[in-house]
Amino acid sequence: xxxxxNLYTNYDKESAIFSNNTQKFWFAVLFVLSVSLCFVAxxxxxxxxxxxxxxxxxxxxxxxxxxxxxxxTLAHGSFIGIGVYTAAVLGGVASNxxxxxxxxxxxxxxxxxxxxxxxxxxxxxxxVRLKGLNLALVTLAFLFxxxxxxxxxISVSGGAGIGRKVAKLVLFxxxxxxxxVFGNFLLEKNQIQYLMCLFLCMIMGFGFKNIVRSRAGRxxxxxxxxxxxxxxxxxxLFRYKxxxxxxxxxxxxxxxxxxxxxxxxxxxxxxxLLFSILAVAxxxxxxxxxxxxxxxxxxxxxxxPGFIQYILKxxxxxxxxxxxxxxxxxxxxxxxxxxxxxxxxxxxxxxxWFRLRNYFKAWPFSY
Amino acid sequence: xxxxxxxxxxxxxLAAIYSLxxxxxxxxxxxxDVLSFAQPALAVVGAGLISSLAVDRGVPFWIALFIGIxxxxxxxxxxxxxxxxxxxxxxxFSVAILTxxxxxxxxxxxxxxxxxxxxYMGDPFTTFGNFGSAxxxxxxIKYLEIAALATAIFIIIALNIFFRKSKxxxxxxxxxxxxxAALAQGINVGRIFGLVWxxxxxxxxxxxxxxxxxxxxxxxxxxxxxxxxxxxxxxGGLDSIPGAVVGSxxxxxxxxxxxxxxxxxxxxxxxxxxNGFSLLAPYIIMFVILVLKPDGLFxxxxxxxx
Numbered sequence: 001x002x003x004x005x006n007l008y009t010n011y012d013k014e015s016a017i018f019s020n021n022t023q024k025f026w027f028a029v030l031f032v033l034s035v036s037l038c039f040v041a042x043x044x045x046x047x048x049x050x051x052x053x054x055x056x057x058x059x060x061x062x063x064x065x066x067x068x069x070x071x072x073t074l075a076h077g078s079f080i081g082i083g084v085y086t087a088a089v090l091g092g093v094a095s096n097x098x099x100x101x102x103x104x105x106x107x108x109x110x111x112x113x114x115x116x117x118x119x120x121x122x123x124x125x126x127x128v129r130l131k132g133l134n135l136a137l138v139t140l141a142f143l144f145x146x147x148x149x150x151x152x153x154i155s156v157s158g159g160a161g162i163g164r165k166v167a168k169l170v171l172f173x174x175x176x177x178x179x180x181v182f183g184n185f186l187l188e189k190n191q192i193q194y195l196m197c198l199f200l201c202m203i204m205g206f207g208f209k210n211i212v213r214s215r216a217g218r219x220x221x222x223x224x225x226x227x228x229x230x231x232x233x234x235x236x237l238f239r240y241k242x243x244x245x246x247x248x249x250x251x252x253x254x255x256x257x258x259x260x261x262x263x264x265x266x267x268x269x270x271x272x273l274l275f276s277i278l279a280v281a282x283x284x285x286x287x288x289x290x291x292x293x294x295x296x297x298x299x300x301x302x303x304x305p306g307f308i309q310y311i312l313k314x315x316x317x318x319x320x321x322x323x324x325x326x327x328x329x330x331x332x333x334x335x336x337x338x339x340x341x342x343x344x345x346x347x348x349x350x351x352x353w354f355r356l357r358n359y360f361k362a363w364p365f366s367y
Numbered sequence: 368x369x370x371x372x373x374x375x376x377x378x379x380x381l382a383a384i385y386s387l388x389x390x391x392x393x394x395x396x397x398x399x400d401v402l403s404f405a406q407p408a409l410a411v412v413g414a415g416l417i418s419s420l421a422v423d424r425g426v427p428f429w430i431a432l433f434i435g436i437x438x439x440x441x442x443x444x445x446x447x448x449x450x451x452x453x454x455x456x457x458x459x460f461s462v463a464i465l466t467x468x469x470x471x472x473x474x475x476x477x478x479x480x481x482x483x484x485x486x487y488m489g490d491p492f493t494t495f496g497n498f499g500s501a502x503x504x505x506x507x508i509k510y511l512e513i514a515a516l517a518t519a520i521f522i523i524i525a526l527n528i529f530f531r532k533s534k535x536x537x538x539x540x541x542x543x544x545x546x547x548a549a550l551a552q553g554i555n556v557g558r559i560f561g562l563v564w565x566x567x568x569x570x571x572x573x574x575x576x577x578x579x580x581x582x583x584x585x586x587x588x589x590x591x592x593x594x595x596x597x598x599x600x601x602x603g604g605l606d607s608i609p610g611a612v613v614g615s616x617x618x619x620x621x622x623x624x625x626x627x628x629x630x631x632x633x634x635x636x637x638x639x640x641x642n643g644f645s646l647l648a649p650y651i652i653m654f655v656i657l658v659l660k661p662d663g664l665f666x667x668x669x670x671x672x673x
C-alpha cells in the first residue's frame with residue numbers, strides 16, 4: 001500500500017484533506033517557510049503577502065457561491081464592505097462623526113462575518129427564484145443600493161470621500177498596535193498582522209476544503225450542474241442556496257475586516273462595482289470551484305503590481321517615463337488576464353498548476 | 368407644473384440616450400446570448416474619438432462626428448472578432464465576465480487619454496454657444512436634448528425598417544431565432560455577429576456623444592451614465608427591443624422626477640434618501656421588477672429542459 005499513493009481503499013482516505021504523505025510533507029514545508037518568512041522579509045513584502053492572504057479569504061467566499069454553487073454574484077464587494085464597517089464600528093475608535101466601541105478582536109472579527117452573513121439572507125429568497133444572469137443583475141442592483149447606503153450612512157462610514165479609521169488590533173485585551181515585546185525581542189505590528197492573516201487564512205482554507213467534501217459541498221455542486229435535477233434528487237434548493245450565500249458572505253466579512261486592518265483606513269467609494277468585479281475576476285484567474293484557485297488568484301492580483309513596482313525601483317524608472325501610470329498598468333494587466341484566461345485556460349492558474357504537476361509526476365513519460 | 372414639465376423633458380431626453388445604449392445591449396443579447404458589459408465603454412470611447420478629432424485635431428465638427436461614430440462601430444467589430452468569436456458556445460456568464468475584461472481595457476486606455484481635466488465635444492453652432500437652449504413656457508429645453516430625442520426616434524424607425532425590409536435585417540432576425548437553423552439556411556452567422564456589434568457600437572457612440580456633449584463633458588466617470596441603460600434593458604426584458612425603449616422611458620422619467628421631487632419628498636416626510644438618490648432609483652426599480660417578473664415586462668419566458 002505504501003508504494004501506491006494513488007490507491008484508495010476507502011472513501012474517507014480519498015476525500016481526506018491531504019490524500020497522501022507527499023502533500024502533508026509539502027504543506028509542512030510551506031507552513032514552516034511562511035512562518036519564518038515574517039522574520040526575514042522586508043516590510044514591503046510582508047504587507048503584500050498579508051494583503052494577498054486576506055484577499056484569498058474573500059475569494060474563497062465568492063468561490064463558495066459562484067465556483068461551487070454556480071450562483072453568480074456581483075455583490076460580493078458589498079458584503080466585504082458590510083464586514084469592514086461592522087468591524088470598524090465594533091473595534092474602531094469613535095470620533096465626532098463616526099461610531100466606534102473599541103471592542104476586542106475576538107468580538108469584532110466573528111461579528112464582521114456574522115453580520116455580513118445575516119445581510120446576505122436578504123438576497124436568499126430572491127436567489128431561489130432567480131438564476132443565471134437575472135440573479136447576477138439582482139446582485140448588481142443590491143451592490144448599487146449598498147454603495148449608496150455606505151456613502152450616506154455617515155456615522156458608520158464617515159461619508160463619501162472622507163472615510164474613517166478601521167478596527168484596532170486588540171486581542172485578549174492586549175493592544176498590538178505598537179507591537180509585542182518578548183524579553184529583548186520586538187515583534188512588530190506588521191509581523192503580528194502577518195501571522196494573524198496566515199493563521200486565519202489557514203483556518204478558512206481548511207474550512208473551505210471541508211465545505212467542498214461535506215454534504216453541503218456535494219449539494220452545491222449538484223445545484224451548479226443542474227438545479228432542477230438536484231431538486232428532483234432531494235436537495236433543498238432554498239436551504240442550500242441561502243447557506244451558500246451566507247457562508248460566502250461570512251468569508252467576505254471576515255476577510256474584509258482583516259484586510260481593512262492592514263490598510264488602516266477605509267473610504268466608502270472603495271466598495272464600487274469594480275471591487276465586486278475584482279472578486280469575480282480573482283476566482284476566474286485563479287480557477288473557479290477549486291480549493292487552491294482563489295489563493296493563486298489573490299496572490300496573483302496583489303503580487304503582480306508589487307513585482308512591477310519592485311522592478312521599476314530596481315531599474316530606476318520613474319512613473320512619468322511610462323506611457324501609463326501604475327494603477328493603469330495594473331488595470332490593463334488585469335483586464336488582459338481576465339480575457340486571456342477565459343479564452344485559453346478557463347480553469348485559471350490552478351489549471352496551469354494542475355498540468356505542470358501532472359507533467360512532473362509522470363516525467364519522463366508523457367502520461 | 369413647470370417643474371413637472373421640466374422633469375418630464377429631462378427624463379425623456381435621458382430616456383433617448385438610454386434607449387440608444389439599451390438597443391445595443393438587446394441586439395447583442397438577442398443574436399449571441401451575450402450580455403455585453405462593454406457597451407458603456409464603447410459609448411465613452413466613441414465620445415473620446417469625437418472629442419479628439421474635433422477639439423484636438425481641429426477636424427470640422429460634423430466630419431469628426433461621422434468619423435468618430437464609424438470608428439466606434441469598427442471597434443465593436445474588432446472586439447467581436449478578436450475576443451468574442453473564440454467564446455461562442457461558452458457559458459453565458461463566462462462571456463459576460465469577458466466583456467467586463469474588455470470594458471476594463473477600453474476604459475483604462477481612454478482614462479489615460481482623458482487625464483484629469485474634462486474633455487469637450489466641440490460645438491457646431493457657435494452662435495448658440497455650446498448647443499444652447501430654448502425657453503418654452505418657462506421650461507428650459509437644451510437643443511442637445513431635442514437632438515438626442517430626434518436621433519433616438521430616427522434610429523429606432525430606421526432599425527425597424529432595416530429588420531423588416533433588408534436582407535441582412537431578416538438574416539439577423541433568423542440568427543437570433545435559431546443560430547444553427549440560420550446556419551443551415553446559408554446565413555453567414557459570423558458576419559451577422561460582426562454586423563450586430565458594428566450597429567451596437569454605432570448606437571453606443573451616438574449615446575456617448577449625447578451623454579458628454581455640450582456642458583456635460585467627457586470625464587473618467589462618464590461611463591456610469593451609459594451603464595444605467597442596463598436597468599432599462601432588464602426592466603423591458605433582455606431580448607425585446609420595444610421593451611428596451613419602454614424600459615428606457617421608465618428609467619429616464621423616474622430619474623428626472625426623483626431628481627426634481629426628492630427634496631420636496633424629504634421635507635414633507637422627514638426621510639433622508641441621501642445624495643444622488645436619483646442615480647440609484649433605476650437600480651431599485653430593476654431590483655423590484657426582477658423579483659416580481661424575472662423576464663422583464665416584455666421578455667420572452669425562458670423554457671427550461673432538464
